[in-house]
Amino acid sequence: MLMLFxxxxxxxxxxxIGRYRQKEKWKLAKYAMLIFVAVNVALLGYFKYxxxxxDSINEWGIFRLSSLNEIVLPIGISFFTFQGMSYLxxxxxxxxxxxxxxxxxALYISMFPQLIAGPIVRYIDVAKQIEARRRWSGIQFxxxxxxxxxxxxxxxxxxxxxxxxxxxxxxxxASADGLTLWVGCIxxxxxxxxxxxxxxxMAIGLGKMFGFNYLENxxxxxxxxxxxxxxxxxxxxxxxxxxxxxxxxxxxxxxxxSRTYVNLIxxxxxxxxxxxxxxxxxxxxxxxxxxxxxxxxxxxxxxxxIPAFFAHLYLLFVVLTGWVFFRAETLIEAIIxxxxxxxxxxxxxAIISQYITxxxxxVSVLAILLSTPLKRILASYLLRFKNSLAPRIFIECxxxxxxxxxxxxxxxxxxxxxxxxxx
Numbered sequence: 001m002l003m004l005f006x007x008x009x010x011x012x013x014x015x016x017i018g019r020y021r022q023k024e025k026w027k028l029a030k031y032a033m034l035i036f037v038a039v040n041v042a043l044l045g046y047f048k049y050x051x052x053x054x055d056s057i058n059e060w061g062i063f064r065l066s067s068l069n070e071i072v073l074p075i076g077i078s079f080f081t082f083q084g085m086s087y088l089x090x091x092x093x094x095x096x097x098x099x100x101x102x103x104x105x106a107l108y109i110s111m112f113p114q115l116i117a118g119p120i121v122r123y124i125d126v127a128k129q130i131e132a133r134r135r136w137s138g139i140q141f142x143x144x145x146x147x148x149x150x151x152x153x154x155x156x157x158x159x160x161x162x163x164x165x166x167x168x169x170x171x172x173x174a175s176a177d178g179l180t181l182w183v184g185c186i187x188x189x190x191x192x193x194x195x196x197x198x199x200x201x202m203a204i205g206l207g208k209m210f211g212f213n214y215l216e217n218x219x220x221x222x223x224x225x226x227x228x229x230x231x232x233x234x235x236x237x238x239x240x241x242x243x244x245x246x247x248x249x250x251x252x253x254x255x256x257x258s259r260t261y262v263n264l265i266x267x268x269x270x271x272x273x274x275x276x277x278x279x280x281x282x283x284x285x286x287x288x289x290x291x292x293x294x295x296x297x298x299x300x301x302x303x304x305x306i307p308a309f310f311a312h313l314y315l316l317f318v319v320l321t322g323w324v325f326f327r328a329e330t331l332i333e334a335i336i337x338x339x340x341x342x343x344x345x346x347x348x349x350a351i352i353s354q355y356i357t358x359x360x361x362x363v364s365v366l367a368i369l370l371s372t373p374l375k376r377i378l379a380s381y382l383l384r385f386k387n388s389l390a391p392r393i394f395i396e397c398x399x400x401x402x403x404x405x406x407x408x409x410x411x412x413x414x415x416x417x418x419x420x421x422x423x
Contacts (some may be wrong), residue, residue: 002074003109003110005075006081007106007110008037008082008102009039010040010087010105010109011035011037011106012036013033015100016092017032017036017092018028018098018132020312030092033091037088040081040084041059041085044081047071047073047074048073048077048078048277049273049277051277052277052278058085077118080109086111086120086244086245087099087105087246088125089245090122095124095168096123096124096127099103099127099130102173103385104130107130108121111126111207111212112206118216119200119204119236119239119305120237124213140208140294141209144205144207144208146205147202147204147208148202148206148209149205149403149406150197150198150201150402151203151204151205153198153402153406154198156409156416157402157405158194158366158367159193159195159317160409160417161190161359162187162190162194162363162421163195166191167417168355173337177340178342181305181353182341183338183352185320185327185337186320189319189323190367192326193221193368193371196420197217200218204217204329215234218233219233219236220373221234222316224373225312225314226295226300226303226311227288227292227315228292228295231288239271242267246266246267246270250263251264256274265289268292269285269286271285272285276288276328279330280328280334281296282323284322284325286320287318301372317359333352344358361381
């Protein structure tokens with residue numbers, strides 16, 4: 001019902017805004033756009049943030065409010081509300097025409113491949129594919145299958161084993177030493193990357209099977225040499241959304257230097273809040289925003305002068321530290337974890353001894369290699385033989401083998417976490 005309401009409200013909003021624009025009633029069009037965007041924000045705010053704000057007020061002791069326990073967070077609400085808002089704003093700015101077909105609007109809002117884990121698909125990127133007769137081909141379908149298998153492999157073979165170790169460490173911080181805590185943090189970094197990029201690959205693959213071409217959502221973020229570059233490579237659909245619909249309307253970097261910094265803080269405050277109703281996510285967002293400001297002030301000039309290896313280490317240090325806030329349940333737990341990472345507690349290697357097996361080492365090496373451009377290098381090499389039958393057969397056999405081991409792993413393992421329930 002909630003999604004149906006979102007479909008109808010955005011459909012009506014687009015028509016109202018579009019008609020006011022056609023009649024050159026600019027103020028009315030703007031007011032209509034703001035009202036319908038506000039409805040989307042209210043929808044997201046009620047289901048995702050009501051209890052968070054109530055609990056925060058109660059913790060501050062200002063006055064006492066009762067939590068609304070009956071509120072259940074609908075899966076994918078962060079994604080389809082952002083899609084609806086981008087559509088309304090684009091109609092207002094005449095980047096796209098208002099959609100007059102309710103079925104087409106329903107198709108856009110409810111496209112299932114990317115609904116629960118992204119990427120965020122903007123209407124402007126798929127409008128022609130929705131309206132026009134999509135060209136479906138066997139080659140595109142095959143590409144979609146390969147992309148889906150790639151994503152499934154990332155999720156099942158890499159992300160899940162990494163998540164198993166990360167959960168064990170984060171759930172038993174008190175008995176872990178510094179080395180174990182670093183291992184847990186690195187495992188979580190691999191888990192969230194291969195889980196999230198794996199889901200994006202599966203969504204892109206499914207889209208291809210149905211004739212849609214979604215934009216890329218990840219571009220090897222861990223090879224970055226600055227936080228700014230990291231956000232050009234990580235969750236590209238989200239960072240682009242905030243840039244186009246929040247940062248630039250706020251003034252971007254076109255105004256004073258201080259205003260630019262304020263805009264960055266606002267954007268990354270909301271970026272953190274978008275990821276989940278918790279102060280941990282807000283601190284994580286502000287943490288990245290702080291380093292973006294530092295890079296603009298002076299740090300960026302240093303990063304371009306030092307050897308790339310050290311710039312890369314800096315980026316990994318910042319990102320790994322930030323992931324602790326992202327993964328921990330509370331700010332207190334995050335602080336305790338970080339204190340342990342930097343030598344503030346004593347513990348044992350018991351967790352490492354239990355989970356660090358030859359298979360885990362193999363998966364770790366695989367995760368490191370697939371975080372680099374290795375796959376692209378191999379793909380470009382194989383393109384030399386694209387007209388040869390043997391390499392093509394070999395590639396298809398590799399994908400069939402990957403699918404087989406994924407199905408085998410899913411059949412024998414009961415650990416398959418869904419880490420986007422808070423999104």
